[in-house]
Amino acid sequence: MVEQVNSFAIKTKNVSVHYGNKMAIDDVTINFTKNDVTSLIGPSGCGKSTFLRCLNRMNDVIDSCKVQGEFLLNGVTDIYGDSIQVETLREKIGMVFQKPNPFPKSIFENVAYGPKIHGLASTQSELNDIVMDSLNRAGLYEEVKDRMDDIATGLSGGQQQRLCIARAIAIRPEIILMDEPCSALDPIATARIEELINELKENYTIIIVTHSMSQASRISQRTAFFHLGKLIEHGDTSKIFTKPDKEQTNDYITGRFG
Amino acid sequence: MENTHTDKNFEQKLKQLQDDLIKMSEIVEKQIEIAVNVIKTKDSQDAQLTQNLDEQVDVAERDVRDLSFEIMTLHRPVASDLRLVFTALKVSKELERMGDHSRNLAKRAISISSSFDDELIEQMYSLGRNVQSMVNQVLDSFFKKDELKAKTSWNQDAEIDKEYKSLLKNLIERMHNKETSVVDEGTKPILIAKSLERIGDHATNIAEEVIFNITGHYIDLKKSDFE
Numbered sequence: 313m314v315e316q317v318n319s320f321a322i323k324t325k326n327v328s329v330h331y332g333n334k335m336a337i338d339d340v341t342i343n344f345t346k347n348d349v350t351s352l353i354g355p356s357g358c359g360k361s362t363f364l365r366c367l368n369r370m371n372d373v374i375d376s377c378k379v380q381g382e383f384l385l386n387g388v389t390d391i392y393g394d395s396i397q398v399e400t401l402r403e404k405i406g407m408v409f410q411k412p413n414p415f416p417k418s419i420f421e422n423v424a425y426g427p428k429i430h431g432l433a434s435t436q437s438e439l440n441d442i443v444m445d446s447l448n449r450a451g452l453y454e455e456v457k458d459r460m461d462d463i464a465t466g467l468s469g470g471q472q473q474r475l476c477i478a479r480a481i482a483i484r485p486e487i488i489l490m491d492e493p494c495s496a497l498d499p500i501a502t503a504r505i506e507e508l509i510n511e512l513k514e515n516y517t518i519i520i521v522t523h524s525m526s527q528a529s530r531i532s533q534r535t536a537f538f539h540l541g542k543l544i545e546h547g548d549t550s551k552i553f554t555k556p557d558k559e560q561t562n563d564y565i566t567g568r569f570g
Numbered sequence: 571m572e573n574t575h576t577d578k579n580f581e582q583k584l585k586q587l588q589d590d591l592i593k594m595s596e597i598v599e600k601q602i603e604i605a606v607n608v609i610k611t612k613d614s615q616d617a618q619l620t621q622n623l624d625e626q627v628d629v630a631e632r633d634v635r636d637l638s639f640e641i642m643t644l645h646r647p648v649a650s651d652l653r654l655v656f657t658a659l660k661v662s663k664e665l666e667r668m669g670d671h672s673r674n675l676a677k678r679a680i681s682i683s684s685s686f687d688d689e690l691i692e693q694m695y696s697l698g699r700n701v702q703s704m705v706n707q708v709l710d711s712f713f714k715k716d717e718l719k720a721k722t723s724w725n726q727d728a729e730i731d732k733e734y735k736s737l738l739k740n741l742i743e744r745m746h747n748k749e750t751s752v753v754d755e756g757t758k759p760i761l762i763a764k765s766l767e768r769i770g771d772h773a774t775n776i777a778e779e780v781i782f783n784i785t786g787h788y789i790d791l792k793k794s795d796f797e
């Protein structure tokens with residue numbers, strides 16, 4: 313069978329990451345299937361965020377951080393190569409952080425900012441459409457349509473996080489990276505984001521770091537378990553949570569001392 | 571030994587669940603042993619004992635079921651823990667059915683007259699002993715998480731089926747020949763043999779659950795693969 317180059321949104325091979333002399337990721341090889349939600353799980357400090365940040369070169373700004381290995385976008389574009397600029401890369405691979413971080417500006421401006429600087433809209437009405445569409449997809453439009461000019465930081469935590477997702481969507485990414493997006497949210501706001509993630513996977517590939525096993529099992533089709541910088545096991549979420557291949561994975565997800 | 575849970579309460583309940591199952595299996599094993607003996611001894615007190623033990627088995631099954639629900643609701647088990655709870659529920663159901671069959675067969679065995687054909691009694695008794703040994707083996711495989719042993723006992727069922735069929739054939743032939751001692755007992759010996767054969771089937775089901783508990787997969791149901 314011919315390998316389907318296009319079935320993977322991101323392919324990585326032999327990835328190692330050091331902070332100075334300290335190894336944070338140790339020879340990880342993993343591919344992310346398009347339109348799947350993949351959860352990265354593992355004990356705190358095992359390198360999930362470090363690995364996630366490599367995927368859209370967020371680690372570039374950390375001087376001590378040295379990234380090695382292969383990263384291919386859509387099976388062809390070298391993420392760290394000359395053929396793609398970091399700005400273009402981040403257009404394709406968006407990111408949502410642990411703490412909602414809206415700019416201290418209006419709701420509208422928060423979403424409009426990205427498309428503006430990336431030149432995605434040529435007229436004001438086009439920009440309006442993008443903002444509306446993004447807020448809609450993030451499931452926030454109905455709640456904010458009458459107060460688009462209000463300051464974004466006045467929204468609730470859950471709303472702010474959905475705004476950040478709208479902001480990520482507005483630049484039309486193919487892939488969205490999320491680093492513990494619900495850890496600052498209450499259960500209702502969390503459920504709302506999880507529902508959203510489920511809807512978004514129709515159009516985007518999502519890679520999410522989560523410390524919640526039950527969240528990983530609810531929202532993702534694939535799960536990758538990291539331990540001490542190594543990828544221990546990666547597979548279908550249903551398999552990982554019923555019969556993982558590795559003892560270490562079983563111990564971690566069942567809450568046993570490793 | 572497996573690593574222990576960070577959550578001691580959860581750890582404790584899983585341990586309790588296994589202990590409940592061990593207790594339940596011990597009762598059922600005893601019940602089967604007594605019932606098989608009754609085929610020969612026709613001791614009515616022993617037959618009554620299988621009835622009393624059956625009540626304990628029913629209580630034990632309820633305990634396993636309630637604890638399983640509690641664990642699922644409060645602790646949301648996954649992976650090996652989830653498989654254990656799942657297996658416990660199914661195994662306890664099989665054990666409960668085995669208990670019913672032993673009680674029924676003991677009740678029928680005491681009502682068979684002492685003039686009944688010795689050879690047939692011997693044949694039923696031997697079938698009973700083999701079923702009993704299969705049950706002991708499969709339960710042992712469960713508690714020791716011994717996949718090979720589970721598969722071996724799973725294969726034993728084919729032997730038991732053969733023995734059962736030959737016993738039936740023998741019974742029917744003798745009925746055809748109008749052997750009075752056989753005809754007078756009507757369907758009783760057939761039902762006793764059937765109960766024993768059914769216990770073997772339940773043991774086979776347990777073997778399948780044990781293999782699932784260990785491997786996460788159900789055994790391929792084509793027996794020929796193992797013969």
Ligand SMILES: Nc1ncnc2c1ncn2[C@@H]1O[C@H](COP(=O)(O)OP(=O)(O)O)[C@@H](O)[C@H]1O
Nearest residue numbers: 331336355356357358359360361362363374376
């Ligand atoms: N900016 C940094 N400088 C130095 N060490 C870091 C930095 N960020 C993370 N680390 C170290 O790298 C390892 C992995 O961290 P991280 O990727 O944040 O783990 P996780 O997200 O799984 O909790 C940890 O030992 C952490 O201390």
Ligand SMILES: [Mg+2]
Nearest residue numbers: 360361362521
């Ligand atoms: Mg992290």
